[in-house]
Amino acid sequence: MRMRPLTLAAASGAALLATGVLPASATGAPTTPASAQEGTVSAADLLAKVTSCQQISNGTYRTDAETPATIPVCGKNGAVFWKADMDIDCDGRRTANCNEDTDPWYQDDTAFHQSDGRPLAADELPYVVVPSSSGIWDYASAGIRGGGVVAVVHADQVEYAVVGDTGPTEIIGEASYATARALGIDPDPATGGTDSGVTYILFTNSQVSPIENHAAAITLGDRLAQQFLRSN
Template sequence: MRVQSLTLAAASAALLVPTTPPATPAQPRTQPVVGRPVVGRPVVGRPAVGREASVSAADLLARARDCAPVSRGRYRKDSGGSAKIPVCGTRDAVFWKADMDIDCDGRPGPRCNHRTDPYFAASTAYSQSDGRPLSAERLPFVVVPAPSRIWDYRDHGVGGGSVVAVVYRDQVQYAVVGDTGPRGVIGEASYATAEALGIRPHPLRGGTASGVTYIVFKDTRVSPIEDHEAAVTAGERAARRFVDGS
């Protein structure tokens, strides 16, 4: 979970140059632009590869254009920033528009570990079916703020494994709720989520400062949580209901 601002993260990265190995080169996008003809099926535990979303980014953004706040207050993008982001809601979903910080926590791997991320924590709020932490570099998941007076996600049909549509530019990536973060900060997703959307996934120098919409579908749950193909299937179905308002 990220608690530092992007500016602080950049400063930290500069100080760590003598001891931090070079960042792993960016990997090819693993989620196609919505609307492009594709073939194939996603692999369990990895971002969806070669699968066309049934609901476009434009349709989802149009449905999420108006905000009826369900949070009592507003969130910051990063610690120390201004609190300007409400959590909005409809009958079918809750959503927010924010930045994307990179969560590299969970099961260590070649891209997410103590060497690549000095803030690394070898745990996630929710675990795989075998009891191990989630893998941020393999599984698309989203971080929600820990329950507080501002907002408690558990009161809105959201929990570990809830299905999320993450929209960035003209792309949609389906993910699950997999971790919790600081009570006053919002806008964070796993390494795999960022990579699939073409956002630089480096835990310190990656992410994007704005333009990401997170739509969490109420009363959905993927089990086992690491089954990404199931998340895509459930996400497409929930996204259609959300867009149609039915």
């Protein structure tokens, strides 16, 4: 039976208050992350739950075109995860930080769009790139969709993001300019990123609406992270 997407709107008021984070405003305006430790769940607690991998992908991914395929997608109760590098995605709306001059691989669109129909803004919204569906893994069949909540863990920091774009079918480990910046990773799309040490925990059957509301991603992400700790 296919589960209905868990949205912020569907969450009860009591559950939202239990997170200790105020619900997002109705405007859905994107906000710049104020801190890389978002919510109440620590990086250490999340990482303790993903020390072993029950592989759900049919194969493994490369972190870059020239590296060997060694990264599996792993399954847990309520989430899928992988451990990889972070390449910088600067696609979407043109801004001072993300455009043809700053990013050699720039594209003016993202796979998922914000509520007004425009592409996402990579330097404003923390989002994660998932590999396009292939024989290796089909993200949609695993309950992952645009706007799904992701806990991105780097060192002792947790940043909540959304699934915002899709990438090559054989490469994994990419997030938006805003995600990298919040985690203290160099966000330059041409020279930035980090070669390792990033864990991506994607909560299945979750969805933030509107997708561009980062405050809503924090609220829902914190609640799902607490649930993830309890169920694994």
